Amino acid sequence: MDTTAESALKYFDHKPNYExxxxxxxxTKYFYxxxxxxxxxxxxxxxxxxxxxxxxxxxAENHVALIALTKLHEKGFLNEHLFPVNIxxxxxxxxxxxx
Numbered sequence: 001m002d003t004t005a006e007s008a009l010k011y012f013d014h015k016p017n018y019e020x021x022x023x024x025x026x027x028t029k030y031f032y033x034x035x036x037x038x039x040x041x042x043x044x045x046x047x048x049x050x051x052x053x054x055x056x057x058x059x060a061e062n063h064v065a066l067i068a069l070t071k072l073h074e075k076g077f078l079n080e081h082l083f084p085v086n087i088x089x090x091x092x093x094x095x096x097x098x099x
Contacts, residue, residue, distance in 0.1 A: 014038050016068070018061050033060035035051065035068055045071055 017036040022029055030053035037045050048068045054060040072078045079085055 013046050014040065016065075020057055020060060022057075028055070030055065030059045031060040033057070034063040035061075037068070044075065044077060086089070 012085070016038055019034045021034075021035065022027065022031045023032065024030065032050050032053050035048040037047070045068060048064045049062065050064055051067070052063070054063060069078065069082060073080075073082065077085060
């Protein structure tokens with residue numbers, strides 16, 4: 001049987017939520033995307049707003065994801081390789097076994 005904490009984690013949102021808005025001018029569609037971080041990250045980064053609009057929906061999503069990664073890196077939660085700091089420090093150096 002699951003404990004209460006384990007059963008609660010099944011229903012807990014672990015993925016970010018993208019909200020895409022479409023705006024059009026003169027027959028051209030533009031997409032704006034906002035990124036809402038999962039509840040587990042709300043104390044670090046809550047919401048990411050776009051800096052510009054894009055013609056493709058996927059480019060708008062990638063844009064806010066990159067902004068979120070940049071902000072997490074600036075706050076010290078990701079290292080220069082974009083790994084979480086607490087996990088990457090525990091990884092063995094892969095080049096040690098090559099010598």
